[in-house]
Amino acid sequence: MLGLMAARQAGLDDPARLRRAERTRRVLSLELNKDRDVERIHGSGINTLDIEPVEGRYMLSGGSDGVIVLYDLENLSRKPNYTCKALFSVGRSHPDVHKFSVETVQWYPHDTGMFTSSSFDKTLKIWDTNTLQPADIFHFEGTVYSHHMSPVATKHCLIAGHRQEVLAVSWSPRHEYVLATGSADGRVKLWDVRRASGCLSTLDQYNGEKSKASSEAANTAHNGRVNGLCYTNDGLHLLTIGTDDRMRLWNSSTGENTLVNYGKVCNESRKGLKFAISCGCNPEFAFVPYGSTIAVYTVFTGELITMLRGHYSTVNCCVFQPHFQELYTGSKDCNILAWIPAPREPVSDDISEKSLPQHHVNPAYEDAWSSSDDEG
Template structure:
């Protein structure tokens, strides 16, 4: 780290954003069980869901199988132990089944309203999805579902809708509208229950679902039917170049005219490149929607035309989905003990070979990805595996839980990982704190070099 700081000072490290990204990447690749932060869990059952709010990066919400939920302030400790070295974070809000509006059975999912910590959403095996007012701890909206709720999701980009996507044991995916308190959409296509649901990180209209039938379907919620079904046999090798560096000029494939030359009028004009970071997301989303529109045949449900509707992404249930921050790739986990990386634009399996690990198949799995999309964290029985997204290599194996791990959440604000499991514990994995005993990047002897010395200290 000190080497990176020195390079920036002497202007060897490029722009400041590049420097920040390198520091964050270095911190996230050196996680270890925190010895200075501890979450005091009030749950008496396995922890099924974790999420840090997306606005302040300050409040952690957890849902457990004893029908309880809790909220913690992870930036401000409630007490200190070990001579002030260990910050303990007790819950600032707890709701259990004794609450008048509490769930009756296990809470499978708990998420924050993306733009405000004043609301949060919970889904339960009691067939209900509740929207809560954080300040009053009251349910302001209740959606009755046709079966157990496995996962819920809300788009962090949405400005035109307030939809909660619900994955349940029913074959249909339902979208609950917080603006009206009613079901806005019912998405039909899966042949078994749905365990995973994920909104695109590049378009507020694109939804991705994973079912117990092994299928991953892409939906444009403005149109009927899904527009793509991922097929594990449809593959491509290699990683696509970044969006801003890729040429978008297309070669004309029109038939030659009577004179033997290709008509230039039929050639498609090249698209404009996007120069800003925010614009890249819109460009990525336009590519997805372009694939969704296509010809008149492509706009129909794939199952009405070809055998694509029978395609599977996993040999078994799809238990977890996670999109990368740039919206270009999708990670999926299945009960076949496989982790796969998909190119969203082409729908291809990238064939990145991740280590085969044993995964739970009876419940949904919550994956986590670092902000730079370099590392994916996957709960694997009693441990959490950290894989390099692009090479598939195992970077770390985080062991600390005594029983199965169900969920994990990566906080980009502090580069910390939170994990919850059947042992009813929430563990914090943090980058190591630097001190004077750390190895010196300049001297290499473990002691401070002359670069850091001064003439006025004792």
């Protein structure tokens, strides 16, 4: 790290390289923060979390009791020990509270004035944050397991919501009209909402090699229910998880299964499973609920890095805060836990070019001065 800092200071290295290295170090040192609590409001399991992308300060949670809570994550007390307070909640006494379990909450991607929620009560609600009143309510014939708003759309404000057996949905962060969905039939489909036919492709775990697949497994992404999917931050890959205890990484452009082996990824959830992927690290990491723990994998090699332990019951959801490389997780134990990077050990301020590895020094910056006065 000292070498990277010196190289940046001397102008010998790209500053982005130091940022990636420090973000990666912080993610690899994540630990349960014993000094930071999240105020306990929910009386039953927590199904979904979302941190607004503008400031990274406010977090929404939705629970099995139908309650929605908004938290302020900033430490206003400036003390080492503090509690992330609930600013408000849509509790059981609220006239517009969801009747049944809230499965997904999401901030409007461009400001904190609006957020959305969907529930097993077959409704999707658009909320005005300031008045805490629903601006609109959509009623469906079937259960709404998941919904998602595009983080990059500039020409539409569509919300993708699926009913009955579609358990996971996500807009591409790269293409504003492209959408991925995961279903209980084991299929993952990519959609372009501009096309009349809609479906672009159905992902095939065998990459078209039908001789290796039974007729029942052909054109399926998993041999079980697909209840979780998440794009990488650049939108080039899609990570999916199924009740076949497998996680798969797909090239989102070609639809090819990259065949990364993550081993057995225990997944007993009968509904949507919310996992997260890091942002700005090298390599990138996936944070996956795994029973009462959170498994941390490298996305592109499949290596299991660590298991984060702290919850007393099944973990349902996690959300990554990219501004400070923090992780928040929600569980059936009614708790939200904060995982933060371990503090860095103190280092010497004496950083010079001598601390740089020799291969870091650009020959153009090497000292070519000669002490000979006779030259010329």
